[in-house]
Amino acid sequence: MRKNYGCTHFIVGRDHAGVGSFYHPFAAQEIFDELEDLGITPMFFRSFFYCKKCGSIANDKICPHPNELHIDFSGSNMRDVLVSGQRPSADSMRPEVADVILTYENPFVE
Numbered sequence: 001m002r003k004n005y006g007c008t009h010f011i012v013g014r015d016h017a018g019v020g021s022f023y024h025p026f027a028a029q030e031i032f033d034e035l036e037d038l039g040i041t042p043m044f045f046r047s048f049f050y051c052k053k054c055g056s057i058a059n060d061k062i063c064p065h066p067n068e069l070h071i072d073f074s075g076s077n078m079r080d081v082l083v084s085g086q087r088p089s090a091d092s093m094r095p096e097v098a099d100v101i102l103t104y105e106n107p108f109v110e
């Protein structure tokens with residue numbers, strides 16, 4: 001479907017299917033091993049977190065610091081905060097990005 005809309009790349013994140021614990025967190029990435037060329041380039045993203053030592057958003061590939069310095073994100077929680085009209089913390093989303101999202105009455109697809 002994304003290819004039909006002109007996309008050349010498709011980002012597949014952790015728990016991309018998002019149906020609770022029915023699939024394991026990287027099942028949506030592994031399914032591409034069984035598929036032939038779809039004419040769109042899949043890009044597999046790891047989990048992201050805020051690292052207190054790095055002082056930025058990172059993942060386990062680029063951050064050498066221990067887990068106790070990491071703050072995990074929840075996409076569901078971030079959406080809930082934005083839908084309630086509040087700006088997520090600056091550690092989890094740039095304020096200028098949050099402000100743009102907050103200009104929309106309903107920024108998420110239902």
Ligand SMILES: [Zn+2]
Pocket residue numbers: 051052053054055058063064065
């Ligand atoms: Zn770090």
